[in-house]
Amino acid sequence: MAFAGHDTCEACHTDVVDQKKQGKHVVVSCEACHGAQARHADDPASVKPAKLDTAVVCARCHEANSAKPKGFPQVATADHSGGLACDTCHQPHRPRIDTSAETKSATEGKK
Amino acid sequence: MQIPVEGFMYPNEVELQWSILIVLYPFITGLVAGAFILASLERVFRVEAVKPTYRLALLTALAFLLVAPLPLQLHLGHPERSLEMYLTPHRSSAMAMFGFVYLWYLMAVLLLEIWLEYRRDIVLKSQTTTGAARLIYRVLTLGSSNLSERSLRIDERLGYFITVIGIPSAFLLHGYVGFIFGSIKANPWWSSPLMPIVFIFSAMVSGIAAVMLLYMISTRLRGREIDIRCLDKIAQYLFYIFVIDFSLEMLDLLQRIYEADESFRSLDFMVHTRLWTSQVIVQILLGTVTPIVLLGLTQILKLSDPARKRIYALAGCLTVIGIFAMRWNVVIGGQLFSKSFLGYTTYKMAFATREGLLTAIVLMILPFGILWVLVKLLPPWPDAGSLPASGATLAHGTS
Amino acid sequence: MEITRRRLLVLLPAAAVAWKFVLAGTPEASPNYKLTEHWWGMLIDIPKCIGCGGCVRACAEENDVPEGYYRTWIERYHVTDWKIEKPEVESPNGGKQGFPLNQDSGGKNFFVPKLCNHCAESPCTQVCPVGATFVTPDGVVLVDKSYCLGCRYCVQACPYGCRFINPKTNTAEKCSLCYHRITKGLTTACCEVCPTGARQLADLKNPKDPIHEFLKTHTVQVLKPHMATGAKVFYNGMDGSVR
Numbered sequence: 001m002a003f004a005g006h007d008t009c010e011a012c013h014t015d016v017v018d019q020k021k022q023g024k025h026v027v028v029s030c031e032a033c034h035g036a037q038a039r040h041a042d043d044p045a046s047v048k049p050a051k052l053d054t055a056v057v058c059a060r061c062h063e064a065n066s067a068k069p070k071g072f073p074q075v076a077t078a079d080h081s082g083g084l085a086c087d088t089c090h091q092p093h094r095p096r097i098d099t100s101a102e103t104k105s106a107t108e109g110k111k
Numbered sequence: 112m113q114i115p116v117e118g119f120m121y122p123n124e125v126e127l128q129w130s131i132l133i134v135l136y137p138f139i140t141g142l143v144a145g146a147f148i149l150a151s152l153e154r155v156f157r158v159e160a161v162k163p164t165y166r167l168a169l170l171t172a173l174a175f176l177l178v179a180p181l182p183l184q185l186h187l188g189h190p191e192r193s194l195e196m197y198l199t200p201h202r203s204s205a206m207a208m209f210g211f212v213y214l215w216y217l218m219a220v221l222l223l224e225i226w227l228e229y230r231r232d233i234v235l236k237s238q239t240t241t242g243a244a245r246l247i248y249r250v251l252t253l254g255s256s257n258l259s260e261r262s263l264r265i266d267e268r269l270g271y272f273i274t275v276i277g278i279p280s281a282f283l284l285h286g287y288v289g290f291i292f293g294s295i296k297a298n299p300w301w302s303s304p305l306m307p308i309v310f311i312f313s314a315m316v317s318g319i320a321a322v323m324l325l326y327m328i329s330t331r332l333r334g335r336e337i338d339i340r341c342l343d344k345i346a347q348y349l350f351y352i353f354v355i356d357f358s359l360e361m362l363d364l365l366q367r368i369y370e371a372d373e374s375f376r377s378l379d380f381m382v383h384t385r386l387w388t389s390q391v392i393v394q395i396l397l398g399t400v401t402p403i404v405l406l407g408l409t410q411i412l413k414l415s416d417p418a419r420k421r422i423y424a425l426a427g428c429l430t431v432i433g434i435f436a437m438r439w440n441v442v443i444g445g446q447l448f449s450k451s452f453l454g455y456t457t458y459k460m461a462f463a464t465r466e467g468l469l470t471a472i473v474l475m476i477l478p479f480g481i482l483w484v485l486v487k488l489l490p491p492w493p494d495a496g497s498l499p500a501s502g503a504t505l506a507h508g509t510s
Numbered sequence: 511m512e513i514t515r516r517r518l519l520v521l522l523p524a525a526a527v528a529w530k531f532v533l534a535g536t537p538e539a540s541p542n543y544k545l546t547e548h549w550w551g552m553l554i555d556i557p558k559c560i561g562c563g564g565c566v567r568a569c570a571e572e573n574d575v576p577e578g579y580y581r582t583w584i585e586r587y588h589v590t591d592w593k594i595e596k597p598e599v600e601s602p603n604g605g606k607q608g609f610p611l612n613q614d615s616g617g618k619n620f621f622v623p624k625l626c627n628h629c630a631e632s633p634c635t636q637v638c639p640v641g642a643t644f645v646t647p648d649g650v651v652l653v654d655k656s657y658c659l660g661c662r663y664c665v666q667a668c669p670y671g672c673r674f675i676n677p678k679t680n681t682a683e684k685c686s687l688c689y690h691r692i693t694k695g696l697t698t699a700c701c702e703v704c705p706t707g708a709r710q711l712a713d714l715k716n717p718k719d720p721i722h723e724f725l726k727t728h729t730v731q732v733l734k735p736h737m738a739t740g741a742k743v744f745y746n747g748m749d750g751s752v753r
Binding site for chain 2: 579580583585597598599600601603604624633636637638639640641657658659660661662663665666667668669670671672673674675679680681737753
Binding site for chain 3: 001002003005006027028029031032035036060061063064065066067068069072074
């Protein structure tokens with residue numbers, strides 16, 4: 001078995017669960033982005049999940065495509081962030097950005 | 112090996128499942144069934160004229176039947192497990208039940224009939240030959256040594272009875288192969304109640320043509336005179352059965368074109384492109400229409416003996432090639448189009464692999480090698496030199 | 511006991527049969543799972559599928575699916591105007607790495623995930639010569655790869671193209687509905703990672719299953735209903751162009 005199932009992740013990572021509950025990603029299971037983590041769940045101390053490259057992981061779902069449902073949040077990443085990594089502005093566990101000030105401070109000086 | 116795909120195919124459909132070996136299999140069992148039907152013409156229907164080919168037809172059937180399981184074994188992912196089909200068959204599977212039909216036909220029909228037909232010769236040979244040959248013939252007698260009039264008459268009666276059972280068994284043998292394809296509702300190229308019937312009739316055509324050719328070639332090789340009356344009769348039966356076979360195939364085609372259901376557009380495109388050469392040119396024009404016309408000419412016109420022999424030889428060759436093409440078009444054709452009806456793939460046939468062209472060629476040559484051994488062991492020639500006149504052959508004509 | 515020829519003739523076959531059992535081992539126990547309490551199916555909600563390919567990747571990882579073969583895959587449809595009998599369909603590498611941007615965005619565009627439909631009257635189990643593929647009492651079509659001959663008859667008989675021959679084992683293979691997971695109370699790998707809930711496992715014998723409820727109140731279809739296979743993968747919001 002490669003995938004642990006989100007119930008297993010949520011048993012330990014309660015802080016992330018609380019964060020996710022505040023946003024749209026509450027319905028997205030942990031391993032959808034983090035990949036199969038059964039080995040980590042069996043031995044959390046020695047097996048650590050790899051750090052994700054948001055440019056790849058986020059684009060898989062959110063890169064604009066005409067076949068995606070119209071209401072689904074999608075952007076043409078090249079225009080949207082001008083090459084910046086998604087987690088520059090967005091927190092993946094709670095992706096909504098509340099104020100334009102947050103965005104401004106995060107992107108200041110970067111282009 | 113990148114396989115070129117046109118349009119859309121379900122991702123798992125791109126690679127063909129059944130190769131040229133599975134084309135060979137119905138071709139070979141077809142020859143068996145057809146050869147046996149020719150033999151039964153003499154034995155059961157008393158068509159005297161074809162007697163010279165009786166024994167040869169039986170041996171031909173046996174030679175091909177022994178080779179028939181080989182392409183299947185070579186094709187399986189796990190041939191070592193194939194015995195499970197006999198030990199733990201799944202009764203709803205046509206393929207599993209066919210294994211028993213094959214076994215029945217081989218043991219209870221063909222081998223028994225050949226043994227009964229040759230028993231007198233085998234016993235005589237076991238008494239007159241020496242050395243290794245004597246041992247072989249003694250084993251073949253299966254312990255029997257009785258050559259009284261009564262025992263020979265029993266041979267005759269039993270043989271007749273087995274041939275009578277053998278005719279529907281031969282139809283079952285090859286009709287079942289047709290059913291294996293025809294019962295697959297997922298594949299519109301195969302799924303048809305006509306499939307077993309078409310297979311049976313094309314089998315008869317190919318088997319009769321093959322025995323006719325083998326008779327002509329072997330008689331020539333032995334430097335003997337070909338019995339032209341025999342050939343004429345065989346050709347006549349070939350002609351009539353061919354007309355029925357052609358009508359059945361055309362009926363299927365015409366109905367498909369007229370009804371034009373969901374699959375039709377896709378299948379039509381496939382025939383016009385990927386199957387054009389093998390279906391329209393080789394199978395229909397060269398392999399069916401031409402032999403029918405040629406044979407028809409011999410029925411209508413009064414042609415000289417040498418002319419007729421040449422036409423029969425040509426028609427026979429074209430027929431056998433045409434029926435092979437038919438098997439190709441059914442098996443390979445059925446896998447070239449997508450079940451989404453939106454695309455087509457290509458058959459990439461390898462050469463020197465387990466399921467490649469070379470293997471197929473070897474498997475086609477093998478039955479002739481076996482036939483050569485059988486002919487040496489059990490001479491089928493009506494004018495076989497060293498043996499006294501066979502009481503059994505005389506009995507055929509009288510009882 | 512004296513070893514006579516007769517005794518040996520009886521003992522040896524008996525020993526061979528017993529040895530086969532020893533070699534087969536004991537199946538993994540799932541004590542809380544009652545076969546007769548479940549009847550598995552799946553719901554695919556087409557308007558929710560974003561074609562991210564997560565399901566294809568997860569399935570491949572969970573079930574060791576070889577490259578170039580697919581236990582599940584995604585198709586992208588492009589339907590122009592009213593021409594539902596002539597859609598343009600593509601499935602690059604089964605949708606495993608998602609889909610490239612398509613330039614022509616006129617007409618209808620949508621994704622259709624596909625998998626084994628775990629048919630209640632499956633044509634593939636009907637044709638298997640040795641019964642290596644079978645339907646479980648809880649409605650899952652499985653393949654016993656220790657028994658399969660690799661004859662490919664089942665691959666030919668499946669109307670949906672969901673079967674293939676695994677080149678490593680030379681046996682037939684297809685979606686197993688993650689049987690090793692669902693019998694332990696988990697969901698399938700594909701449903702686990704689907705970010706939008708476009709794929710959801712359904713237990714059609716469980717009256718409290720929300721998907722079961724969904725099926726009763728929404729317009730759903732199965733693929734190729736004219737084949738009468740008793741398919742148990744239900745598609746919500748499926749266009750008539752889907753093949």
